[in-house]
Amino acid sequence: MNTIYSEFQEQFHVSSVRSFPEEWDKKTLLDAVGMKKDLIVAGPFGSNLKVSDYMDEGIPIIRLQNIDYGKFIDKEIKYISHEKARELAYHSFRAGDLVLAKLGDPIGKTCIVPDYFKDGIVVADVVRVRVADGLVDKKFIMYSLNSVATKNQLINGAIGSTRPRVNLDQIRDIQILVPPLNEQRKIAAILSSVDAAIEQTDAIIAQTERMKTGLMQELFAKKFDIAKLGDCSFKPEYGYTTSAIFQPVGPKFIRITDLKDDGVDWASVPHCTCDEYVLKKYLLKPGDIIFARIGATTGKNYLIKENINCIFASYLIRIRCKDMLLPDFLYQFLKTSAYWNQINANKSGRLKEGINIPLLNGILIPLPSIQEQKKISLILSSIDERLDGEKKYRERLKKLKLGLMQDLLNGRVRVKVDGNV
Template sequence: MADDLPIGWVWIQLEDITMNPKNDIVDGPFGSNLKATEYLDSGIPIIRLQNIDRNQFIDKNIKFISSEKADSLKRHSFINGDIVITKLGDPLGKACLVPNNIKEGIIVADIVRVRPDERFVSKPYLLHAINSKVVINQLQAETKGTTRARVNLSHIRQIKIPLPPLNEQRRIVEKLDRIMERLRRARHELSHIPKLIARYKQAVLAAAFRGDLTADWHNDQQDMRYGEPWIIPASWDWKYISDIAEVVSNLVNPSEVMDLPHIAPNHIESGKPQLLPFKTVREDAVVSPKHRFFPGQLIYSKIRPYLRKAVIIDFEGVCSADMYPINARCNTKYLLYWLISDDFNVLAMEHQGRTVLPKINKAGLYKLPIPIPPIEEQKEIVRRVEERFEKIDKIEQEYQKAVKLCDRLEQATLAKAFRGELVPQDPNDEPASVLLERIRAERQAQSQGKAAKSQRKPKAT
C-alpha cells in the first residue's frame, strides 16, 4: 500500500471516523446466541452473508426473528443506511448499504455493521473504498495461509483508508457513480448472453432430434414418419430408452476403491456434459456403497432431472448411488445429447405426470422415448451438433472476457480515485487532517463529559 497521498489527504483507520468505535463498529452475535431454528417468516429482519454483495444489497430470502429475541441482541442491531461488511467467505469483505425499505434489524455472526459520522466522511465514498483493492488487499493479507477466509472485528476496525477533504470525497463519489452506472448497464446487457446461448443450444438439439439438422439426408417432407411425440423422418424410429441403453448397477464398498475418483451430481455442470473438479473416495470420506463405472460409460444424475446432468467418462471410478452408469447400444454421444435436451426433460415430466421431478427411477427412465435414426446419421448429428456448439462456445468465451474486463475497469477506476487522480483537487477544500483533528477533539470532549457526569452522580447511601 503506497504511502504517498495528494495534498490534503490522510491515511486513517476505519475506527477514526466514528465517534464511538465500540458502538459504531460491531459484529454479529456468536452463533449459539442466534440459531437458525429461531428464524421466522415475519418479525424483525436479520441480515445474513447471502444478503450482501459489493455495493448491492440482495433483498432475497430475508429471514426474521421475534421482537423479544431482537431486544436481547440490541447491541448487534442495524438501521437503514448503515454499512454492512462480510468478514467471512470468498471473496472477503463485501460491503453494501442497508436499503431504506429495511428500517432496522439484527446482523448475524460474520457480519460487521459500520455507522460512520457523516459530518466527517461521505458514506458512499467510504463504501467505495471498502469495496476497492485498497481494503480487499488488506483483508486478504490478514487471512493469508488460512483454509477458511475470515477476519476478526479488530481487523475491520483497523482497516486503513485514504481520506481526502470532505468536498473532494463528494466529487469523487459523483464521478464514480456515473462510471459505475455505465458499468452496471454493461453488465446487465452482458447478463442476457448466457440465456441466449442456452436457448440456441437447445434449439440446435431440438432440430437434431426432429431430423431438421440432417434434412439433406432425407428425400422430402413426404418422407416422414407421423406419430407421437412428434413427426420424424421415415428412416427413423421411436424407441424406448430400454431398447438402446442399459443401466449398469455395480455397487462396491468404498473401502475397496479408496483411491479411485468419486463423482457425485454436483461434479457435473448443469446442462453441459462437463465434469467439474472432483476428489477421490478417500478425500471425500465416502462411507456408503457406490456404483463403479468404467471408461466409455455415460453417467446420468437421476436427482432433479431438470438440471440435465450427464457426462461421458474416460476413466475408471465410482459415482453416487443417485447416478446411473449407462452402457449405450446407440451412439453414446447421441444419447448424451438427448438426455440433456429440453425435449427429453419435457417428456420425462409428462411421463411422471407432475411438473417437478425430484428423482427418476430406473423403470421410469427405461419407459421414456427417444427418436433413433440409423447409426451413421446418429454420428453425423453428433458431428453437426458439436460443430455448432463449438462456434457458440467461442461467443461464451468472449462473454467471459467481457465480464472480467468490466471487473478490471471497475477496480482500475477505484484505484485511480483513491490515488487522487479521478477528480481535480481544490486548494480551497479543508484538509482531511483538520477533519481528523475535529473528530478527535469531539471524542475527547465527549469522553470528558461522561467522566464529569459520572463524578457528579451521588453515591448510594
Template structure:
C-alpha cells in the same frame, strides 16, 4: 500510500471515521447467543451473509427475532444507512448499505456493522471504497482458514482508507454511480447474448431430433427406412447380451412426437448392451494413481481430468469388473446435476462414481454421438423431474434411463445430422467465446474504474476548478478535527443512571415507542431529556435496556440522521434540551 492519491487527501483507518470504535464497528453475536431455533417469522429483521452482496443488500429470505431477543442483542444492532461487511466466506469483504426501509435489525456473527460518521465520510463513497481493490487486497493479506475463509474484526477496524474532502467524496460517488450503471447495462446485454446462445443450441437439437434439420437432405437422398439399420443392431446386441437383459426394455410411448416416416422410435436400452453406474461406495482416495470421475469432472461434453480425485490401481481393477470404461462409451451424469454427457475419447484408465452412468454401444454401428445429442435434447425438454428422486441430492434411476424414447433415424441420416449439428455448434461456440471474452473485459471494468476513482484520477479537473471546496475548513484534515471534537464531547456526556425495574413485554412496548425526532415534531417545541423520554413512549420507570435504546436513538438522530440538535444545557435544572434541526424532514 501517499503517492497513490492526491495531496489534498489523507490516510485514515476505519476507526478514524467513527465516533466510538468499540460500539460503531462491531460484529454479530456468538452463535450460541443467536441460534437458528430462535428465528421468528415476524419481528426485528436479521441480516445474514446471503443478504450482503457487493454494493447491494439482497432483500430476500429475511429472518426475524422477537423484539425481546433484539433487546438482548442490542450491541449487534444495525440502522438504515449503516454499512454491513462480510467477514466469512469467499469472497470476503462484501459491503453494502442497509436500505432505508430497514429501520433497524440485528446482524449475525459473520457480519461486521460499520456505523461511520456521515459528517466526514459519505455512505455511498465508503461502500464503493470498501468494495474496491484498495480494501480487497488488504483483506486478502489477513485471511484465515481454507475451507471457510474468514477475517477478524480487528482487520476491519484497521483498514487503511484514502479520505478526500467531503465535497469531493460526493463528486466521486456521483461519477461512480453513472459509470458503473453503464457497465451494469453492458453486462446485462452480454448476459442476454449468453441466454440467446443457450436457446439456439436447444433449438438446433430440437430441429435435429425431429428431422427438420435434414428435411432438404432427405429430398435429395433415396428413401431408406431406419428399421433395417435397427434390425442389424438388434441382432448384434442379441449375440453379446445374455441372461435377463437379453430382451431390451420397451421405450415410453408417451414420449414420442412427430418424426419423419423413415424414422422409428426405440428405447435407449435397445441401442446399448450395458447401462450401469459407477461404484456406490466412497473409495479410499490417494494422492495419485487412477483418476476417479464424478459429476464435477464432466464439463461441456468432455471429461476434465484437471481436478479429479485418485484411487489406487488395485481398487480400480476391482471397480472395473462391474463398470469397465472403454473408448467410444458414453457417460451421462445421473445424480446431482442431471444430464451432462461426454463420449470417452481416450484410452486413459479411470473409474466412475455412482453419480455417473456408463452407456456401452450395442454395436459398432451405433452412432453414439447421435445418441448423445438425443439425450441432450431429452434433458432440455422432457420433464425429468417426474422421474428424479431425492430431495437433498437428485438422482435418476438406471431403470428410468433404459426406457427413454430415442428417435432413431437411418444411420446415413444420423451421420448427416451429427455433421450439421457439430457445424452449427462450432459456429455458435465461436460467438460464445468472443462474447465471453468481451464479458470478461467488461467485468474487469468495475475494478479499473474504482481504482481510478480512489487514485483521484476521476476528479482531477474538478479539484483544479474548485480549490475552495478542498482546502481550509473544507479540507480532509478539517474533517478529522470534527470527529476528534465529537469524541471529546461523547466523553463528557454523563453516564447513564441505571434503573432496576421489572422488564416490560417487548412486543407490547415496541408498538408504543416512537423515534425521538417524531416525538419532537409532535410536541412542536423543544423538550428536556426527561420530557423527550416520556414523549417517545417510554415509561417513567424505564429499565436499563429501555434507557439504552432511548439514548441510542438520540445519538443516531444527533450524529447520523442530524434530524435533531442539542440545545445549551439549562443552568437551573441541569438537563439537556433537544429540538428538531431546521433542515429536518422527519415525519
C-alpha cells in the same frame, strides 16, 4: 476485454499515472467513515440472538446468506419480534448502511442495505458499517471493502481454515486509500455502471433460461415413440484409470470434477500418459456423450462437439448414439426433468448413490423421426448459443470490473473530475 476497457476509458476520461496520488490519504476503515466506534458494529453473540428467536414476520435480520459482493440477496429473510429488536438495538442497521461478512469463504464480502429495509438487526457474523453523512461516498467504501487488497488483509489476519473468521477490531483497522470526495464519487459511478451492465446481462440470461425451460416442456411433451437409451446407442464404456498430470504431457484427461454446470473449461483439464492402445480405445470423438456415474454429480453429462485429444476417466461413462438417435437431440433431452427424475430414482441406495451401465441403458427417451430430432435440437441449440454468448459477455464484464477496481481503487489509474459528478 481490451475493447470494453478502452470504451470505459473514453467514456469516463480515464488516464494512467505511475505514482501514488499525493492528494489521497491512507486511512483505517474506522477513520474513513467517521472515527466513532459505534459506526462499525458486529451482530450480537449467539447466546443473545438464537435461531429460536427467528420468526416469519416482525423486524428483519441480516444473515451471511443475504450478503454478496455489492449485492443484497433478499431470499430467506428471517425476522425477530419488536421486543427482541429493542433489546438488541445496539446491533441495528438502517437502509443505506453497509453490511460485511466477517466469517466464511469468501470473507469480507460487503453490500449496501436496500431502501426497502428501513431498519433491522444484524447477526453475530455480520458487521454493520455506517458512513457519516458527507464524509465519504458509501459506494466507494463498499467497492474498497470488496477489493482484492481488502480481502488479502482479512485473509492474512483470519483464524480458521475451513471457515476463516476475523474480529471487529480487524474490520475497523482495514486499511483503505481515500481520494477526495468528488473522485470517490466518480470511481463509484464507473464501477456502478459495470455492475448495472452485469445485472442487465444476468436478467437476460435468466429470462432466456426460463424461455428455454418452457419451450423444452412444450417440445418434449409431444407424443413420440419411447425407447430405451441402450437400444439406441452402442455399448457404453467406463473410462480409464490412471493419474492426472498437470503438465502438458500426453492427451487431456477429463474427470468427473471437470463437468461443471456451465460445461467444461478445457484449459483447466489435466493431462495423462498412456500408450497407443489406451488412446485409441478411450479417445473422445465429436458426438460422444460422457456421464458422471457416482457422487453428487451423478447423471451430469457433456456432449463432445469438437475434435479434442482427450480420454475420459473411470468415474465417467461414454455413450455413442446409433443412426436412429442424434447426439444433439439426446443431449437436449438430458437437460429435462424427465431425464433427471429417472436418474434420481435409479441412483438411490445404489453404488454410493451412483449409476452404472445397465441403469443408464434403461433410461427411457423420446424417439421421434430424425427430421423431428433435427428440428428440436436446432431450436434448442440456437437458444444455447445465445445463452453461451451472454454468459461469456458477463464473464468479460466481471473481468473488466476486477481490472478497474484494481486500477482505480489504488490510484494507478486516475479519473478526470469536473466538479459535476
